[in-house]
Amino acid sequence: MVERTSERRKEPEPALTAYEQQMRNDNEKLRKKMLGKVIVKGKDVPWEQGRQGLIRFYVWDENWDEMGTPYWRIFINHIKKHSGKHIHQGGLCIYVLEGKGYSTVDGVRYDWEEDDLIVLPIKPDGVEHQHFNLDPGGNAYWMAFIYMPMQEQAGVEFVQVQDHPDWVSRKAGK
Secondary structure, eight states: OOOOOOOOOOOOOOOOOHHHHHHHHHHHHHHHHHTSBSOOOGGGSOOEEOSSOEEEEEEOGGGGGGBSSOSEEEEEEEOSSBOOEEEEOOOEEEEEEEOEEEEEETTEEEEEETTOEEEEOOOTTOEEEEEEESOTTSOOEEEEEEEHHHHHHTTOOOEEEEOOTTOOOTTTTO
8 A cells, every 4th residue: 555645835925915015115114214324424425527516415316225314315516616507396405515605596696605505496397596606716515405205296307407617428428
């Protein structure tokens, strides 16, 4: 007579419902935030010349997974002579770290200096703005704070009107 043996196999785990999967995702995001960076060292953040100016991105879309407070864009802009000019829906704050200058917002001049806060209003058709350094031999630096979920709800669209004078297009092969 042949002896029959059977092997008991573990039953597969039931598939997670959308609710359970969302709870798992939310808890994982919370865990990442609790373990996120507390300090971003300036020496680890490169200056980059872009169409809008010489900018240093401390927090942005590409490092949100490392941060304790994702979904922000936080960067410093070094205004040598002037920035580029662009249009977007506004809704951000710019804190002046050093220097003296002015910004044009929809064609109106607003003077600023160290320790001032520039607040760009939210406008459905966008806010055209550009920033100028009033001391050509000195430095002007400001730091921008943009909360991206609010920007996305405003339907933000960036339109570059005028490039920074030091910008060299990569498409031009220069």
